[in-house]
Structure formats: structure tokens, C-alpha cells
Amino acid sequence: MVPNWCRWAGTAAMVVAATAACTADDGEKPASAATTTATAGQAPDTGKFVPKYDRAMLSELAKDGKSVAQDNHVIEDLAEALGAMYRLPKDVPVVGMECGGFNAYWDPEKQSIVLCYEMFGEAEKYARAQSEGRPDYFNLYFDGVTRMITFHESGHMAIDLYSLPTTGREEDSADQLAALLELTTPGxxxxxxxxxxxxxWFDISDDPGTFDAHSFADEHSLSQVRAYNLLCWDYGALPDVLGVLVTMPGEPDQKGRLPLERAISCVDEYKKMRGSWETLLKPYIKVNLGVSDATGATTTGAAPATTTTR
Structure with a gap:
């Protein structure tokens, strides 16, 4: 169950401020293929992502979510973003529908990405809460949530559609690819x-005191784990810029900050993850995954300089 938003002051604003001060966003869009004709080593690109809107009839949340998505052409924009990334052998519907709760999923039988209207409704409420007093941050939070969830489901699509191998849990692999796809957006x-x-993910995470066997057995990692993974990969992509995400020795642990022990390995973790997904998706992808090498992949991989005693 998604809670009422507590407007936790998160890290996104700090990340934007740190990055804006150190990088230039020249308005460049993620690279896409110049042609739909396959070249050597590439899969055919004969399909497209097709946005569709189903009815919303039962809950007010679903009705509100449909209005938000349809009035602002959100599913069309998401389908366009996916189309700029993937080479498709056939059309893949991206379907908005009422699901009975916050959710999104890849439907392997219908070969479609389903985005639940309740997800859009909750994302809209969350973005409004987080951007209170700073309306310029509304899109950052709304797009950050909806695009990450959509890109996550596209990871399941890619694994299924292209018969890709996975090691470990597929849900974690899909989170990895979602982050890499989101990081193709410059600046x-x-x-x-x-x-x-x-x-x-931090905001919807449950109190650890409520965890039970179902919490640990779920195919998804705990929300807190997913949140820290995203921060690690974010930091790993731009370590020279995003030191604000790291808790240094002597500082108290803070939700939304990486413990130094994890941060130290995040650059290598990001590079290995990026290299693995580039290898798997090379015939099927139109973009260079992750942050552009010209933007920030110029460091050798250390966390902020410090001395620690273990």
C-alpha cells in the first residue's frame, strides 16, 4: 500500500544543484538511431511502442491518474522515449489501465507494457508534495518516478523479447537497466x-519493525535497498560531482546518503553494470547507456578522498 506522502526532503534537489554547478546541459537529447534499417550486428527495427489508454471506471485514484496521463500526453511521451532507445522487431503496446492499485508490469502473454493509472495518480500526488514551494521541481519528481518505473518494466520486456540471460533476480536487473536508461538524459x-x-523508494519504504517472511521473500528487493542501489549508481556515474550523496566518516548516518563503505565501490559497480548491459543489448539498443563518457566518466573510481579505520 502506498502511504500518504510525508514530503520527506530528499536528495534529488541536492543532486540537481550539484550537477548544474559542474556540468553543462546543452539541450542535447539522448542519441537515437538515424535509420530503422538494421546494419551489421543490429537487430531489425520494424516495430514501435504504441500508446494506448484503457477505461478507468472504479476508483477515483485511477480516474485521476488517467486524467493526469491523458491530458498531459504522458504515455505518448513515454512511448516516444522508449522508441528512441530500443530496436523492436514488432509493435509493443504501452497501455494505461486501471489495475486496482499502484502497479506497472510487463505482460508476457500480450507482449505489452502496462502502466496502471493508480501509479500516475500516486506519482502526481507525490510530485506535488515534494515540489511544494518549488513548482519547478514537479516534473523532476513526476518524471523521475514514472520514467523509472516504465524503464524498469522495459527491462523485463527486453529480457523476454530478446531472450537475454540474467544472473540473480530479474527485478534487480530491471532496476539496473532503468537507471542506465534514465542516465542517458544529459545534464x-x-x-x-x-x-x-x-x-x-525511501518514502514508500516500510518500517523495518513490520518486516516478515513475505517482505524478505518478495521477488523485489526491499524499497530501502532499491533506493540505495539507485543512489550508488547515480554517484558511480558522476563521482566527481555527486559527493553530496556520500556520508563521510564522523557524520551521522542519514536516509538518502550512501555510507562511505558502499560509495567506495559504486564507480566500479556502475562501470561493470553498464558494460554488462551494453554487451547484452548491443544489437537491440539505439543509445549509449548511462552518463556520456564526455560528461563525467573521466574518473578512476575512488570515493571522496578520506582516511578510514576499519
Missing amino acids: PTGVGSVAAAADF
């Missing part, structure tokens, strides 16, 4: 959106 928007999605 503060990409890294800020990943941080906004991390803020969201």
Missing part, C-alpha cells in the same frame, strides 16, 4: 531523476 535532469526515484 542535471538525468541524475536528478534517478535521485528522485530513490527518494520515492
Whole structure:
């Protein structure tokens, strides 16, 4: 169950500020294929992502979510973003529908991405709460949540549609790809959106005192784990810029900040993750995954300089 938003002051705003001060967003869009004709080593690109809107009849949340999505052409924009990333052998519907609760999923039988109207409704409420007093942050939070969830489901699509191998849990793999796809957006928007999605997972995370066997057995990682993973990959993509995400020795642990022990490995973790997904998706992808090398992949991989005693 998604809670009422507590407007936790998260890290996305700090990430945007840090990145804006150190990088230039020249308005460049993520690279896309110049042609739909396959070249050597590439899969055919004969399909497209097709946005569709189903009816919303039961809950007010679903009706509100449909209005938000349809009035602002959100599913069309998401389908366009996916189309700029993937080479498709056939059309893939991206369907908005009422699901009975906050959800999104890849439907392997119908070969479609389903985005529940309740998800859009909750994302809209969350973005309004987080951007109170700063309306310019509404899109950062709304897009950060909805794009991350959509890109996550596209990860399941890719694994199924292209028969890709996975090791470990598929849900974690889909989170990895979602972050890499979000990071293809240049400048503060990409890294800020990943941080906004991390803020969201922190905000919906359950009190550890309520965990039971079902919590640990779920195919998804705990919300807190997903949030820290996103922060790690965000930091790993731009370590020279996003030191604001790291809790240094002597500082108290803070929700939304990476413990130094994790941060130290995040650059290598990000590079290995990026390289693995680039290898798997090379025939099927139109973009260079993650942050552009020209933007920030110029560091060798250390966390902020410090001395620790273990």
C-alpha cells in the first residue's frame, strides 16, 4: 500500500544543484538511431511502442491518474522515449489501465507494457508534495518516478523479447537497466531523476519493525535497498560531482546518503553494470547507456578522498 506522502526532503534537489554547478546541459537529447534499417550486428527495427489508454471506471485514484496521463500526453511521451532507445522487431503496446492499485508490469502473454493509472495518480500526488514551494521541481519528481518505473518494466520486456540471460533476480536487473536508461538524459535532469526515484523508494519504504517472511521473500528487493542501489549508481556515474550523496566518516548516518563503505565501490559497480548491459543489448539498443563518457566518466573510481579505520 502506498502511504500518504510525508514530503520527506530528499536528495534529488541536492543532486540537481550539484550537477548544474559542474556540468553543462546543452539541450542535447539522448542519441537515437538515424535509420530503422538494421546494419551489421543490429537487430531489425520494424516495430514501435504504441500508446494506448484503457477505461478507468472504479476508483477515483485511477480516474485521476488517467486524467493526469491523458491530458498531459504522458504515455505518448513515454512511448516516444522508449522508441528512441530500443530496436523492436514488432509493435509493443504501452497501455494505461486501471489495475486496482499502484502497479506497472510487463505482460508476457500480450507482449505489452502496462502502466496502471493508480501509479500516475500516486506519482502526481507525490510530485506535488515534494515540489511544494518549488513548482519547478514537479516534473523532476513526476518524471523521475514514472520514467523509472516504465524503464524498469522495459527491462523485463527486453529480457523476454530478446531472450537475454540474467544472473540473480530479474527485478534487480530491471532496476539496473532503468537507471542506465534514465542516465542517458544529459545534464542535471538525468541524475536528478534517478535521485528522485530513490527518494520515492525511501518514502514508500516500510518500517523495518513490520518486516516478515513475505517482505524478505518478495521477488523485489526491499524499497530501502532499491533506493540505495539507485543512489550508488547515480554517484558511480558522476563521482566527481555527486559527493553530496556520500556520508563521510564522523557524520551521522542519514536516509538518502550512501555510507562511505558502499560509495567506495559504486564507480566500479556502475562501470561493470553498464558494460554488462551494453554487451547484452548491443544489437537491440539505439543509445549509449548511462552518463556520456564526455560528461563525467573521466574518473578512476575512488570515493571522496578520506582516511578510514576499519
